[in-house]
Amino acid sequence: MKRTVLIIGAGGVAQVVAHKCAQNNDILGDLHIASRTVAKCEAIIDSVRAKGAMKIAGDFGVHTLDAMDVAAVAALIGQTGAQIVINVGSPFVNMTVLEACIQTGAACIDTAIHEDPTKVCETPPWYGNYEWKRREACKAAGVTAILGAGFDPGVVNAFARYAVDACMDTVESIDIVDINAGSHGRYFSTNFDPEINFREFTGTVYAWQGGEWTENRMFEVMREDDLPVVGRHKSYLSGHDEVHSLAARYPHADVRFWMGFSDHYINVFTVLQNLGLLSEQPVVTAEGLEVVPLKLVKAVLPDPSSLAPDYTGKTCIGDFVRGVKDGKPVEVFVYNTSDHAQAFAEVGSQGISYTAGVPPVAAAMLIASGVWDVGHMANVEDLDPKPFLALLNRIGLPTRIKDADGDRALVL
Amino acid sequence: MKRTVLIIGAGGVAQVVAHKCAQNNDILGDLHIASRTVAKCEAIIDSVRAKGAMKIAGDFGVHTLDAMDVAAVAALIGQTGAQIVINVGSPFVNMTVLEACIQTGAACIDTAIHEDPTKVCETPPWYGNYEWKRREACKAAGVTAILGAGFDPGVVNAFARYAVDACMDTVESIDIVDINAGSHGRYFSTNFDPEINFREFTGTVYAWQGGEWTENRMFEVMREDDLPVVGRHKSYLSGHDEVHSLAARYPHADVRFWMGFSDHYINVFTVLQNLGLLSEQPVVTAEGLEVVPLKLVKAVLPDPSSLAPDYTGKTCIGDFVRGVKDGKPVEVFVYNTSDHAQAFAEVGSQGISYTAGVPPVAAAMLIASGVWDVGHMANVEDLDPKPFLALLNRIGLPTRIKDADGDRALVL
Incomplete structure (x- = not known):
């Protein structure tokens, strides 16, 4: 059954989501896209039309929306007849969008954990602070809500579930490693909203080790791996969403997340952090102007x-x-490699947006086909990973596996 | 003849000036200190009294002053009966203070070149853009105006004049080297107003070489010296006031200024500069707030x-x-070494402020005694350096000389 999709957000990831929904609109239905700035929605739709991305004829709608306003989101769901909401807006709007889905019965997919703009790095498990408090409400309403269905979190949760189910009797550790070996040619840039990016790294680094939450500072613990395609890279123990759900599913395993950073990134980050320029708390200049650094x-x-x-x-x-x-x-080692230039050629976005934007579309397609339309709240590892990874193999994010038997495509 | 002194400014250098004036108030007379923030003037006077710095009994006055307002400065000179103005306020107020001195006949001493807040690094020679345009007016009014009478510019100009006069028939090069081998124990700090400090290094580096102005970028040209007391240090060709007057006096010599920087300082500066955070031009945040980085x-x-x-x-x-x-x-090599902790013990300021603040007081004492009361505008190298260096030997900044005959105190 085809399902009308409402995309919330109009950044780089939303662009990928729109292209991928259009490429699969024989399974998904009409597309709507909403953000505070309607011009950004129009630019995305123009890009989709310019690429001729639609598989079959179909309609697009663009809408202005304040996604912090539950009633406005619910009204737009009603107005568009959306049955699936893909929320790729700021992580500050997750709970209002979820609430609107609970009220209207639409399925809800997001790609990152909810954040309160005034707080950095709350107590673990992070999902317990917001999302999981609405688990019962989703179940009562029969609403499918898939949390964190991007790449990481998202596909890496499915990788973990697949590896545990298919390859071992008991699991001892899950180490998720994220390496961007690409180059943007600028002196310095973050790959997504700098405000969200830096917020990830200024707080405590939580990992689940030895059956308890452990705390470190960013860049305190390093590992180095020789990885397929990208080669040897350093990565650092980092706080990340998926640790907080995988630790609940696999409490007897160590669960850690490692993010790759160049020495240059760490240097710029360290200078800004030590000077106080990454603070979300306002300072006052000599001229009396209040500024959040x-x-x-x-x-x-x-x-x-x-x-x-x-x-x-x-x-x-x-x-x-x-x-x-x-x-x-x-x-x-269960993994994917993606290519920045190839992503740009296909959907007009770089690889970081591509890897984050394709998985929620796969999740939407699995909801539309009924396979993942479970009628309750779920993290990705709570669902059967095989149809998800099989679909991603077909639509742009193929999975490979490397073990004692070698390095090969994962055939499902 | 005793002369009443008006100090303009109430920062770290003004604190040193006030202490040194008080220590020599048998030659100088009553002291007045004025700034936008009268509380800072009061704190300085409190510190002078707490140290019992006054050589003989004498009065202090504190005043609120907008030094950008010529009429207000002239009125305060009239009201206080000041015969010597020591301007250690922001370099943005030099020309208004000079104008008030020309109008009232008071002698004028400053320690840094005039700057227009909206411009960074104007065309050389810098003194030709502002100060020297008022040379004839000073002469006509019989006003003594000593430009750049801090340490550098100031004492280093006298070092150059002394070396050329006493040690050689013709001069080929003057290389001024400024090394702060002190440690403040913070992650990063500038030693004086960061806004003024960074402005020095974001523009073109002008040097006078081969009879013409040459242009470099900051940190492009490095030298390394094994210096007395502080040891081996790197320094970098930098733009600085004294190059612009010494080049006019010694056009056949190369004149260069070299500032010492730690690798850490350069790294922090480079990060901030490359990110655009040292710009004096406003940027607009996503929230619409206009901020000068x-x-x-x-x-x-x-x-x-x-x-x-x-x-x-x-x-x-x-x-x-x-x-x-x-x-x-x-x-x-004609030089001085100073000690941060010793400066703090004597006048409550660190060594950078101390070396900048003692020389203008020496200049004021030479004006009061008539030796430097020349009745026209002069850069320090235009005046006889011997009484200046002899006086500095006595009041806290002794000169040493190192040449083929060894390293010794300069006796004058």
Whole structure:
């Protein structure tokens, strides 16, 4: 059954989502896209039309929306007849969008955890602070809500579930490694909203180790891996959404997230952080002007969406999963590599947006086909990973697996 | 004859000036201090009284003053009966203070070149853009105006004049080297107003070489010296006031200024500069707030005056002067070293403020005693350097000389 889709947000990831929905509009239905700035929605639709991305004829709607306003979101769902909402707006709007879906019965997919703009890095498990408090409400309303269905979180959660189910009897550790080996050619830029990017790294780094939450500072713990395609890279223990749900599912395993950073990124980050320029708390200048330093830093940095045309190189994101199979230790690396220039050629976005934007469309297609239309709230690892990974194999994000038997495409 | 002194400005250098004037108030007379913020003037006077700095009984006056307002400055000179104005306010007020001195007949001493807040690094020679345009007016009014009478510019100009006069027949090059080998114990701080400090280094680096102005970027040209007391240090060709007057006096010599920077300072500066955070041009945040990045950076950095209590280590500032004497090449290094902690113990300021604040008081004492009361505008190298350096030997900034005959105190 075809389902009308409402995309909330109009940034780089929304652009990918719109293109992928259009490419699969024989399964999904008409498309609507809404953000505070309608011109950004129109630009995305223009780009979709320019590429001739629609598989079959279909309609687009663009809408102005304040997604912090539950009633406005619910009204737009009603007006458009949307049955699936893909929320790729700011993480500050997750809970209002979810609430509108609970009220209207629409399925809800997001790609990152909810954040309160006034708080950085709350107590673990993060999902317990907001999303999971609405678990019962989703169940009562029969609403399918898939949390964190981007790449990481999202596909990496499915990688973990697949590896544990298919390759071992018991799991001992899940180490998710995210390496962007691409180059944007600028002195410095973040790959998505600098405000959100830096907020990830200024707080405590939570990992789940030895059956409890452990705390570190950013860039305190490093590992180095020789990875397929991208080669040898350093990565650093980082706080990230998926640790907080995977730790609940696999409490006897260690769950860690590792993000790759160049020495240059770390240097710029360290200077800004030590000077107080990444603070979300306002300071007052000698002239009496109240300024939030992080918002000025965002204003001087490149707009991440402007990087796409010149972005070259590849990403490699995957899960090292260790455990025991038939009494013997086993380790697998389940991963994907993506190419920035190829992503730009296909959908006009760089690889970071591409890897984040394709998975929620796959999730929407699985809801439309009924496979993932579970009628309750779920993190990605709560769902069968095989149809998800099989669909991603077909629509742009193929999974590979590397273990004692070699490095090969994952056939499902 | 005793002369009443008006100090304009109430920062770290003004604190040193006030202490040194008080210590020599048998030659200078009553003291007045004026700034926009009268509380800062009062704090300085409190500190002078607390140290019992006054040599003989004498009065202090504190005043609120907008030094950009010529009429207000002239009125305060009239009201206080000041015969000597020591201007250690922002470099933005130099020309208004000079104008008020021309109108009232008071002698004028400043320590840095005039700057227009909207411009960074104007065309050389810098003195030709503002100060020297009022040379005839000073002469006509019989007003003594001593330009740039801090340490650098100031004492280093006298070092150059002394070396050329006393040690050689012809001069070939003057290389002024400024090394602060002290440590303030903070992650990063400038030693004086960050806005003024960074403005020095964001523009073109002008040097006078081969009979013409040459242009470089900051940190492009480096030298390394093994200096007395502070040891081996790197320094970088930098734009600085004294190059612009010494080049006019010694057009056949190369004149260069070299400032020492740690690799850490350069790294922080480079990050901020490349991100656009040192710009004096406003940017607009996503929320629509107009912010001058440099003013926010100033707001997050430590107040330079807060560094003084913990500052340790020494400074070394001097002139390498090369030339020919009796047909043979000769090189001398004329220099001073100062100690941060000793400066704090004596006057409650760190060494950078101390070296900048003592020389204008020496100049004021030479005006009061008639030796430098020349009745026209002069850069320091236009005046006899011997009484100036002899007086500085006595009041806290002794000169040393190092040449083929060894390293020794300069006895005058």
